[in-house]
Amino acid sequence: MKKFIGLFLVSCLAGSITLIGYKSFFEKELANTPFEETQFEQAVVPTSYPAFTNEENSELPDFSIAAENTVHAVVHVKNLSTARMPRNIFEYHFGNGPERKAVRGMGSGVIISPDGLIVTNNHVIEGATEVEITLNNNEVYQAEIIGQVPENDLAVLKIDGEDLEFLTFGDSNQLKLGEWVLAVGNPFNLTSTVTAGIVSAKARNLDPRKAGMQSFIQTDAAVNPGNSGGALVNKRGELIGINTAITSQTGSFVGYSFAIPSNNARKIIEDIMEFGNVRKAVLGVRGVDLDGKNAKELSLDITQGFYIGSIDDDSGAAKSGLKEGDIIQKIDGIKIRKFSDLTGYISTKNPGEVVQVHYLRNGKTKQTEVELSIFEVYKIEDLGIEVSNASTSELEDFKAEYGVRINRVTSQRLASENLTGILITKINDTPVKSVKDVEKVVSEKAISDPLKVTFKAPNGEEMTYIFR
Structure with a gap:
């Protein structure tokens, strides 16, 4: 017992000495060591943020009004074909059987008049024996095909409606790079879908081999199968394009979508309604885009513009004094960097209209007026x-x-x-x-x-x- 009490007292004494030593030496050293608060502050994530000021809020885009005004004017387009479906071997051989409707495809369309005039892509309704239109309020109509322009991938439809909500055309020539836009349509059969993006590029040529108008608005607004024929609108809710195509290896949106500019679509629609076909205007010039390679081969110092290689006989260009070797730089103030800029703008004009052409000849800037010819x-x-x-x-x-x-x-x-x-x-x-x-x-x-x-x-x- 005495031995146990002795060991206990020794333990207490050793503990007291250890505590006094820690207090005297280690705490004093820690008290003199700077505390790096920033290491801990960096790991802290606040759960709330201060409210934005009115000035900050005003810089954020608000698409609610544009979206609300647009979705009711964008319709669902269903491409139907009628075929006889044989029920037995005899009907199969003799081509008999009851008629049945089959869905060939679906897309979108835009109402452009209160009485039911609709514009869509031609590939949406191509081959249809019947076209069914569903409005945003689920009303269903049968549409008449008024006109089709395969080379421009546009079609005009008509339904019997009254006081329908419709979109007004905006000026696609005034679009700026980086401007906010909305794409409205029915991707994957999901009606009234709105996506936002910016104008990524203008006058984009997707396939130089095609004879039709190739001067698209490129955006990064999400567009997927089913959006074709839908609306591209600006923040004011004005129609500035018809969504037409995407570039994708998967068939779905990967960041690029393309729309026919509204000025081009409007001109085509007006021609169909008035003449039954599209009257194409031309300057009467042929040539090449200028780029680094072409400029070097032609011994030129500039790398943007349209180089005139030849001029059509009896064309407006020939009568205006334009010559082979001239470089077109502007038309009516629109900058011409490449051929798609030129064709995109001229496609909005009618034969007989006069345009102001600024061109470069022998290093000097000149201008002339050209009366557009009709492309026969x-x-x-x-x-x-x-x-x-x-x-x-x-x-x-x-x-x-x-x-x-x-x-x-x-x-x-x-x-x-x-x-x-x-x-x-x-x-x-x-x-x-x-x-x-x-x-x-x-x-x-x-x-x-x-x-x-x-x-x-x-x-x-x-x-x-x-x-x-």
């Missing part, structure tokens, strides 16, 4: 070929005295043939020197008669084919 084309329905008048320089290139130029191929059977730009010199052994000659020869042909066409290759060789 004719579609040979039996072949699925559209032809236009050939210029003098094109005839020289083909070593031909006359002929018409194949402007584009519209049929699937000739789609694989590289015919665009080739000349046609004769149809049914009759020389054709203009679009009017082609129209006359084709219209005089009996429906059951074959079509004999003589083509001319760039090397001057002629080939004749008979199409039945």
Whole structure:
């Protein structure tokens, strides 16, 4: 017992000595060591933030009014086809069976008048035997196809409505890079979907090989399958584009979407309603975009603009004094950096209108007025070929005295043939020197008669084919 008490007292004494030593030495040292508060403050995440001031709030975009005014004017478009569905082997062989409707595709459309005029993409309603329109309030209408323009991927529809909500056109020429826009449509069959983005680029050319208008507004507003034909609007709720395409390896949105500018769409719609087709205006020039490579080859110091390589005979450009080698820099104050800038703006104009052209000649800036000519084309329905008048320089290139130029191929059977730009010199052994000659020869042909066409290759060789 005495031994235990002795050990206890020794333990207490050792503990007291340790405590006194800690107080005397370690606490004094810690008290003189600076405390780095910032290390701990960096790890602290506040759970609330001070309210924004009115000035800060005013800089944030508010799309609520534009969205509310837009969704009721954007409709759901359903492409329906009617076909007989055989129920047994006999109906299958004889082509009988009850008629059934099948959905070929779905997209969006924009109401542009209170009585039910609707614009959409042509690919949304292509091949339809019936088009069904569903409004934002779930009312369903059958639509009439008023006109289709495949080369511009636009179509005009009409439903029988009254006092419908509609969108007014804005001026797409006034769009600025970085400007906020809304895309409204029905992606993946989700009605009344609104996404926001900015204008990423203007006058974007997606496929230089196509003959139609290729001057798109590029945005980063999310656009997916089903948005085609829907509205692109500005913060004021004005229609400044028709959403048309995306660039994607997956088929879904990956950051880029493209819209037909409203000024171009409006002109096409007005032409369809007034003339039944699109009257295309042209300057009458051909050439190349200027870039670093082309500028070097042409021994030029500038790398932006449209270099005139040739001028069509009797065109407005020829009559205005424009010459080969001139560089177009502005049209009506619109800067021309490349060909798609030029075609995008001219596509909003009508034949006969006059535009102010600023160009560079021998290093000096000049200007002239050009009366726009009409671009004459004719579609040979039996072949699925559209032809236009050939210029003098094109005839020289083909070593031909006359002929018409194949402007584009519209049929699937000739789609694989590289015919665009080739000349046609004769149809049914009759020389054709203009679009009017082609129209006359084709219209005089009996429906059951074959079509004999003589083509001319760039090397001057002629080939004749008979199409039945």
